[in-house]
Amino acid sequence: VEEEEDVWPCEDVTSPIYDATGARTRIGRLAVMDGDWALKALESAVGAFDAGQGEWPQMSLAERAAAVEAYLAALVARRDEIVEVLVWEICKTSADAAKEFDRTVEFARDVLQALRTAKNEEFADWTVVDGVRARVRRGPVGVCLMLAPFNYPLNEMYAMMIPALLMGNVVVLKLPAIGALAHVLSIDAIRATLPKGVVNFVSGSGRVTLSPVMNTGRVDALGFIGGRRGADALIAAHPHPHRLRVFSQLEGKNMGIVLPDADLDNAVAEIVKGALSFNGQRCTAIKLIMVHEDVADPLTAKLADAIEALKRGLPWDEGVKITPLPETAKPAYLAEVVDDATTKGARIVNPTGADVAGGLFSPAVVADVDATMRLFHEEQFGPVVPIATFSTLDDVVAAAKASWSGQQAAIFTSDAGRAAPLVDALATIVGRVNFNMQCSRGPDVFPFSGRRSSAMGTMSSYEAIRAFSVETLVATRDAERDIA
Numbered sequence: 064v065e066e067e068e069d070v071w072p073c074e075d076v077t078s079p080i081y082d083a084t085g086a087r088t089r090i091g092r093l094a095v096m097d098g099d100w101a102l103k104a105l106e107s108a109v110g111a112f113d114a115g116q117g118e119w120p121q122m123s124l125a126e127r128a129a130a131v132e133a134y135l136a137a138l139v140a141r142r143d144e145i146v147e148v149l150v151w152e153i154c155k156t157s158a159d160a161a162k163e164f165d166r167t168v169e170f171a172r173d174v175l176q177a178l179r180t181a182k183n184e185e186f187a188d189w190t191v192v193d194g195v196r197a198r199v200r201r202g203p204v205g206v207c208l209m210l211a212p213f214n215y216p217l218n219e220m221y222a223m224m225i226p227a228l229l230m231g232n233v234v235v236l237k238l239p240a241i242g243a244l245a246h247v248l249s250i251d252a253i254r255a256t257l258p259k260g261v262v263n264f265v266s267g268s269g270r271v272t273l274s275p276v277m278n279t280g281r282v283d284a285l286g287f288i289g290g291r292r293g294a295d296a297l298i299a300a301h302p303h304p305h306r307l308r309v310f311s312q313l314e315g316k317n318m319g320i321v322l323p324d325a326d327l328d329n330a331v332a333e334i335v336k337g338a339l340s341f342n343g344q345r346c347t348a349i350k351l352i353m354v355h356e357d358v359a360d361p362l363t364a365k366l367a368d369a370i371e372a373l374k375r376g377l378p379w380d381e382g383v384k385i386t387p388l389p390e391t392a393k394p395a396y397l398a399e400v401v402d403d404a405t406t407k408g409a410r411i412v413n414p415t416g417a418d419v420a421g422g423l424f425s426p427a428v429v430a431d432v433d434a435t436m437r438l439f440h441e442e443q444f445g446p447v448v449p450i451a452t453f454s455t456l457d458d459v460v461a462a463a464k465a466s467w468s469g470q471q472a473a474i475f476t477s478d479a480g481r482a483a484p485l486v487d488a489l490a491t492i493v494g495r496v497n498f499n500m501q502c503s504r505g506p507d508v509f510p511f512s513g514r515r516s517s518a519m520g521t522m523s524s525y526e527a528i529r530a531f532s533v534e535t536l537v538a539t540r541d542a543e544r545d546i547a
C-alpha cells in the first residue's frame with residue numbers, strides 16, 4: 064500500500080522465490096501498524112456496527128446478500144492478479160493458488176445458497192410448542208476480529224468473513240504476516256461494494272496490534288485459524304473471555320495409521336498427497352505415520368521412493384510438488400526436529416531428505432520415530448514425514464489419547480470391519496476419521512471441526528453462519544396476531 068506511506072510506516076514484503084542476486088524477491092510494501100492504528104480500525108468497526116443499529120446490521124438479508132455478491136463479482140474480476148500474488152507470496156503452485164481462489168468463491172456462493180434456503184435452520188418459521196408460538200431470528204454477534212494463516216490466507220479468512228458479513232457483523236481482519244498482499248488487492252472491491260467500516264484491516268505484528276484491541280473488551284467474536292498458542296493469547300487478552308464468541312481451527316498432528324492388511328500402494332499414494340501437498344503446510348496434513356510393525360519395512364521403502372521422486376522447483380514449473388517455504392525460520396526448525404530424532408535413534412531414509420537449497424527443504428522421510436522424539440508430538444507443518452511403528456491397535460489408541468491434537472486421522476486397511484473398534488475409539492478423540500484416503504477439510508459442505516486443541520466450532524458452507532450469529536426468539540401466546 065505505497066499510497067499510505069505518508070500515513071504510517073511500511074516495510075517490504077518479500078517472496079520465498081529468490082531474485083538474480085540470490086535474495087528474496089521484493090514483491091510489495093505493507094503497512095506496519097502499531098496499537099493505536101489498530102484501535103482506529105476497531106473504532107471504525109464499532110461505529111459501523113453501532114450496537115446493531117448501524118446501516119449494515121439493519122439491512123435485510125437480501126440487501127446484504129446483494130452487496131456481498133457485488134463484492135465477490137468485483138473480486139472475481141481480479142482473479143488472475145490475486146492468484147499470481149498468492150503464488151509469489153506463499154509459493155503455492157499456480158494450480159493450487161487458482162484452486163484456493165475458486166474454492167473461496169464457491170464457498171461464498173454455497174453460504175449464500177444455504178442462507179437463502181435456510182438450510183439447517185430450525186424454527187425459522189412460526190412454530191407452536193405447548194401453546195407458545197415462536198420463531199427464531201438469527202442476527203449478528205457484533206464486531207468480529209479475524210485471523211487466517213499463511214497457507215490459506217484468502218480462503219480461510221473468507222470462510223469466516225463471508226458468513227459473518229452476511230449475518231450483519233462487521234469485521235476487523237488481521238492480515239497474516241505472510242499472505243497479506245492478496246487482501247490488499249481486495250481493498251478497491253470492498254470500498255466499491257460495502258459500507259464504510261464494515262471491513263477493516265490491521266497489518267503488522269499481531270502482538271503489537273491485537274493486545275490493545277482485545278484489551279478494550281469490544282471484540283464480540285474471534286475467528287481464528289492458525290496456531291493454538293496465538294488463539295490462547297488473544298482470548299486471554301479479552302477482559303471478559305466469557306463474552307467472547309470463539310470460532311477456531313487450529314493445529315493438527317494427524318496420524319496416518321497403516322494396518323497390516325492395507326493396500327500399501329494406495330496408502331503410499333494417499334500419504335504422499337496427505338503429508339506433502341503444499342509442502343505439508345496444511346493443518347490437515349498427515350503429520351505422523353503409525354504403521355504396523357509387520358509392514359513397516361515395505362511401506363517405508365515405497366514411501367521413500369515415492370517422495371524422493373517428487374519434483375522440486377518453482378510454483379509455476381510443470382508437475383512441481385515441492386516449492387520454497389515462505390517462512391524464513393522454517394528450514395532451521397525442521398532441521399532441529401529432524402536432528403532431535405536422529406540423535407535419539409531415528410534415520411532419514413531417502414537420499415536427499417532434509418537437504419536445504421535456497422528456500423527449498425527436501426522432504427525427509429524419518430523412520431524409527433518414537434514418543435521420546437519431538438517429531439512424534441510437534442506439528443512440523445512442513446515437508447518432514449515421521450514414521451513410527453505399532454504392534455496392536457491399543458498402541459495407536461494410547462498415542463491418540465495422549466496427544467494434544469484432535470483434528471483427523473486416516474486409517475489404511477482392506478478390512479473395514481477389523482478397523483471398526485479403532486474408528487469407535489478415534490471418533491471421541493478427533494473430528495474426522497478417513498478410510499483409505501488422506502486427511503483433508505473438504506468437500507466444504509461437510510462439517511470441518513475438531514476436538515481438543517484442534518478446533519472450537521464447525522466450519523462448512525452450511526454451518527459457518529452459526530459461528531457468527533446469535534438466535535433471538537420472538538415468542539407469544541397469542542395464536543392470532545402476527546408479530547415481527
Ligand code: G3H
Pocket residue numbers: 214215312344345346347502503504505
Ligand atoms: O490448513 C488447514 C486447512 O484447513 C486445510 O485445508 O485440507 O483443504 O488443505 P485442506
